[in-house]
Amino acid sequence: MTLVDVLADLLRHSRARGAAVARSIVQPPWCVCYADAAPVSIQAVVRGSAWLLRDGDPPRKMHAGDIAVVRGPEPHTLADDPATPVRIVVYGPDRCALAGEPPDRAGDRWRVSAGHTYGQQHDGETAIIRGAYQFAGDVSPWLLESLPPALILSGASGADAVLELVAAEVDRPEPVQPVVLDRLLDLLFMVSLRTWSARMDTDVPRWHKALADPEIGHALQLLHKDPARPWTVSKLADTVGLSRSGFARRFHALVGQPPMNYLAHWRISLAAELLTASDQTLDGIARTVGYADAFSLSTTFKRVRGISPNDYRDGGRVR
Numbered sequence: 001m002t003l004v005d006v007l008a009d010l011l012r013h014s015r016a017r018g019a020a021v022a023r024s025i026v027q028p029p030w031c032v033c034y035a036d037a038a039p040v041s042i043q044a045v046v047r048g049s050a051w052l053l054r055d056g057d058p059p060r061k062m063h064a065g066d067i068a069v070v071r072g073p074e075p076h077t078l079a080d081d082p083a084t085p086v087r088i089v090v091y092g093p094d095r096c097a098l099a100g101e102p103p104d105r106a107g108d109r110w111r112v113s114a115g116h117t118y119g120q121q122h123d124g125e126t127a128i129i130r131g132a133y134q135f136a137g138d139v140s141p142w143l144l145e146s147l148p149p150a151l152i153l154s155g156a157s158g159a160d161a162v163l164e165l166v167a168a169e170v171d172r173p174e175p176v177q178p179v180v181l182d183r184l185l186d187l188l189f190m191v192s193l194r195t196w197s198a199r200m201d202t203d204v205p206r207w208h209k210a211l212a213d214p215e216i217g218h219a220l221q222l223l224h225k226d227p228a229r230p231w232t233v234s235k236l237a238d239t240v241g242l243s244r245s246g247f248a249r250r251f252h253a254l255v256g257q258p259p260m261n262y263l264a265h266w267r268i269s270l271a272a273e274l275l276t277a278s279d280q281t282l283d284g285i286a287r288t289v290g291y292a293d294a295f296s297l298s299t300t301f302k303r304v305r306g307i308s309p310n311d312y313r314d315g316g317r318v319r
Contacts (some may be wrong), residue, residue: 019178021182022130022170023167024119025119030079030084030088030126031078032078032087036091036095045126045127049062052076065159069192069196070149070150085099089101093134094116131181140269156191159188162188162191216250216255219251227263227289228290233247265304267291268305271301275312276312276313
């Protein structure tokens with residue numbers, strides 16, 4: 001397994017489920033606050049321009065072709081001008097209200113198509129596509145923690161093609177549309193992350209530094225290649241040629257969490273996929289990903305995801 005394989009693993013297990021994907025077409029003055037507590041969302045300006053506003057950050061202007069990757073759960077706002085007051089608040093998929101209204105209002109009054117296009121008119125000055133991951137664990141925690149609070153990218157390679165597909169899909173009334181939009185959001189997230197990591201004028205993300213480190217990169221390869229092995233900090237340190245304390249210290253500094261904590265999250269990501277994509281028993285999944293039995297897996301799964309494996313398999317999700 002190569003370092004590229006490790007990154008591919010992390011991206012492969014960042015999978016949207018029931019994502020909120022919609023297009024907004026607006027005419028000045030406009031201002032929308034996104035308060036749905038999404039762990040990460042992507043805002044793409046397809047036409048016109050917009051200002052991205054976050055508490056504690058200076059306003060940042062986006063132009064057509066720009067993509068913003070915004071980490072939650074704190075709210076953020078898009079507007080035609082930083083001075084425009086909030087007019088609409090988005091609380092979740094198809095749940096939005098005028099500022100000051102209760103948050104349980106449906107968004108039908110702003111729908112301008114039979115699908116997921118909202119706004120005032122089809123030919124508005126500005127068009128924006130937003131995709132938001134909705135649930136805890138849908139994005140690799142390591143990748144999520146490495147992201148800055150808000151990242152704006154211009155000219156992300158491959159993004160235009162993905163956005164054309166999203167634009168064609170948002171108003172397509174077909175049964176599999178939600179699944180298609182989930183996968184398109186994953187693809188847009190991937191091409192955005194790829195562009196960010198390739199830009200030399202940006203801070204190198206944590207995962208890039210960790211994978212590039214000879215010993216820590218090797219350790220990550222080992223964990224991803226054989227997650228079910230009974231790893232300990234000492235075993236990993238011996239394998240990569242470092243002292244136990246030196247390895248633990250460097251791993252935590254580069255990855256952002258202790259080795260065994262990272263392994264637990266990785267095992268739970270693998271278990272979550274098996275729960276939804278296979279009919280293996282809980283005991284079988286536990287042994288596959290490195291736990292002695294279903295009880296051990298359930299305990300860790302509940303701690304990491306905030307939900308039991310059985311409830312997760314039945315379709316339950318938590319933010």
